[in-house]
Structures are given as structure tokens and as C-alpha cells.
Amino acid sequence: MTSILEFSNISRAYTRGVPVLDGVSFSVAPGEVVGLLGRNGSGKTTLIRIAKGMLYPHGGSVRVFGLSPTENPVAVKKRIGYVAEDQILPLRMTIAELVDFHRYLFPHWNDALQKQLMDRFGLHMNSKIKRLSKGEARQVALLCAVCHRPELLILDEPAGGLDPAARREFLETSVQLLNREGTTILFSSHHMTDVERIGGRVVLLDKGKVRLDHDVDRLREEICMATFQRESVPDGAAIERMRGCLGVRMVRDEWHAIFEGTAESVRRELQNEPGIHEVRCVSLPLEELFIELVGGDRPAELKEGVGVS
Numbered sequence: 001m002t003s004i005l006e007f008s009n010i011s012r013a014y015t016r017g018v019p020v021l022d023g024v025s026f027s028v029a030p031g032e033v034v035g036l037l038g039r040n041g042s043g044k045t046t047l048i049r050i051a052k053g054m055l056y057p058h059g060g061s062v063r064v065f066g067l068s069p070t071e072n073p074v075a076v077k078k079r080i081g082y083v084a085e086d087q088i089l090p091l092r093m094t095i096a097e098l099v100d101f102h103r104y105l106f107p108h109w110n111d112a113l114q115k116q117l118m119d120r121f122g123l124h125m126n127s128k129i130k131r132l133s134k135g136e137a138r139q140v141a142l143l144c145a146v147c148h149r150p151e152l153l154i155l156d157e158p159a160g161g162l163d164p165a166a167r168r169e170f171l172e173t174s175v176q177l178l179n180r181e182g183t184t185i186l187f188s189s190h191h192m193t194d195v196e197r198i199g200g201r202v203v204l205l206d207k208g209k210v211r212l213d214h215d216v217d218r219l220r221e222e223i224c225m226a227t228f229q230r231e232s233v234p235d236g237a238a239i240e241r242m243r244g245c246l247g248v249r250m251v252r253d254e255w256h257a258i259f260e261g262t263a264e265s266v267r268r269e270l271q272n273e274p275g276i277h278e279v280r281c282v283s284l285p286l287e288e289l290f291i292e293l294v295g296g297d298r299p300a301e302l303k304e305g306v307g308v309s
Contacts, residue, residue, distance in 0.1 A: 005051060009023050010024040013058060026203050030182065031183075034203060048186070110149055196287075
């Protein structure tokens with residue numbers, strides 16, 4: 001099956017010797033919904049801008065619909081919808097004027113879908129862009145991105161800065177409208193729960209590389225965390241070399257190691273390792289799995305025992 005989007009060994013740096021992306025490779029098949037995850041600064045936006053033809057990679061190549069986005073920018077862009085957190089809309093325009101401009105750019109503009117979204121979001125055509133709230137402006141950007149029924153929708157932290165209810169409405173609207181018709185969707189987020197709710201696959205970027213690339217269902221069922229005392233294995237690098245280990249970190253004199261496999265199968269295997277005793281293996285919610293793999297503190301919502309939106 002031909003990929004809609006394909007990254008091959010992509011590298012990119014803004015400072016010499018400090019790569020933001022370092023050999024990133026993965027592809028997105030037709031109809032997939034892929035969540036591109038990573039901490040702030042992990043390279044998600046840089047990779048998306050390379051896919052859009054807004055940046056050149058310093059190494060490797062990208063193909064969108066089999067084309068180079070820098071050599072064939074018009075042919076690629078007319079088949080893509082795009083919304084970003086830092087996207088700036090023309091403040092002097094009304095929604096009607098902005099819609100007319102996009103209708104001119106995209107001859108296959110769908111007026112029925114436009115009306116459906118205007119009604120769903122409670123927007124008014126004569127409203128000035130500069131008077132819209134942040135959430136309303138993001139809804140207008142989504143409307144402009146999807147009403148030409150793009151073959152590929154790219155969302156770069158599109159719901160960043162929105163309250164939890166608005167973020168959920170925004171993401172679920174975009175996916176429901178397009179993916180059910182076969183549109184391929186790549187969206188970046190640092191919220192694992194966004195991916196769990198609407199994505200089918202996770203690609204996790206960490207330190208410029210793809211740290212994880214799995215279906216969401218497989219992450220739930222076949223990835224677990226093993227914990228055991230530091231004295232069992234003093235060297236963390238030795239744990240990382242163990243079969244199926246995806247990452248390890250020290251938390252208060254205890255190793256937290258993420259392994260591929262069910263909790264029971266990993267526990268049995270680790271019990272055969274020299275020196276390891278009293279190993280505990282548990283499945284993790286996706287939000288906690290993300291934290292264990294990329295490090296950092298758990299979100300305040302998890303500390304307080306409240307579900308992350």
C-alpha cells in the first residue's frame with residue numbers, strides 16, 4: 001500500500017552539532033490517525049513543517065502523496081488541511097471574507113460542510129476575526145482546513161491553550177468529520193490522552209529520534225512497567241540492553257523500566273535475570289507510560305487523582 005506521508009532518515013538542526021531531528025523515519029498509510037507525541041522541543045513542529053515544505057531537512061527525505069513538498073508545493077498543499085497552535089488568521093477580515101478566500105484557493109470547497117461547522121460551532125459569518133476568542137479562532141482555522149475535504153489533515157498542537165472541554169470538542173470534531181471518509185490524519189500533541197481518545201497509532205519523539213511507534217491498542221495490552229530495587233542491577237545501561245526494554249529511569253532508588261510484553265510474561269523473564277528479585281510488573285495508563293518514557297514529573301491532574309482531559 002502506498003504511503004500518504006513518508007519520512008526517511010530525517011535530520012534537522014538549528015544549531016550546529018545539536019540535532020532537533022536525528023534520523024527520524026516512519027510512514028503514514030491512507031486512512032490512519034497517527035498521534036505524534038513528545039515533550040515540548042522534541043521536534044514535532046519541525047517535522048511537520050518539513051512535511052509541509054516550510055523547512056528543508058538537512059538530511060533524509062520526505063514524500064507526501066509520493067511528491068516532494070518543496071519541489072511540488074502547490075500540488076501537495078492543495079490536498080492538505082493544516083491547523084497549528086501558533087497559526088495567525090488575518091485580523092481585519094470577517095469570517096465570510098476568510099471563507100471566500102479559501103473557497104477561491106480550493107475549487108472543491110464544500111458549502112454544506114461549511115454550514116454544518118458554522119452551526120456546530122455557533123459562529124457568525126459577519127464576525128470579525130480580531131473579535132473572536134482563542135477557541136473560536138481555532139474553530140475558524142479548522143473550518144478553513146477541512147471544508148475542501150483534504151486527503152491529509154495535519155494538526156500541530158491545534159488545541160494547545162484551550163480548556164479541556166474545548167480541546168476535546170475541537171479534536172473530536174476534526175477526526176469525526178474527516179476520518180470516517182478516509183482522510184489521513186497526523187496530529188501532534190504532548191497530551192497522551194488526546195491520542196488515546198482519537199488516535200489509532202502513536203509515534204513518540206524523544207531526543208530527536210523515534211522512541212516508540214505502536215498501535216494504541218498494543219500499547220494498552222503489550223507494554224508494561226517493571227520496577228525493582230537499584231541494588232538488583234546497579235547499572236541502568238545493563239537494563240536497557242535487556243530484550244524488549246524501551247527505556248529505564250531511576251525513581252527514588254528504584255528502577256522503572258518499560259518493556260514490550262504483557263506484565264506476566266515480562267515478570268517471568270526478568271525473574272530469570274541474575275540478581276533481580278521481587279520484580280513487580282504492571283500495565284500503565286498511556287499518560288503514565290508517556291511520562292516514564294520521556295521523563296519529567298507527572299501532571300498535576302494525575303498527582304491530584306483527577307483524570308487528564
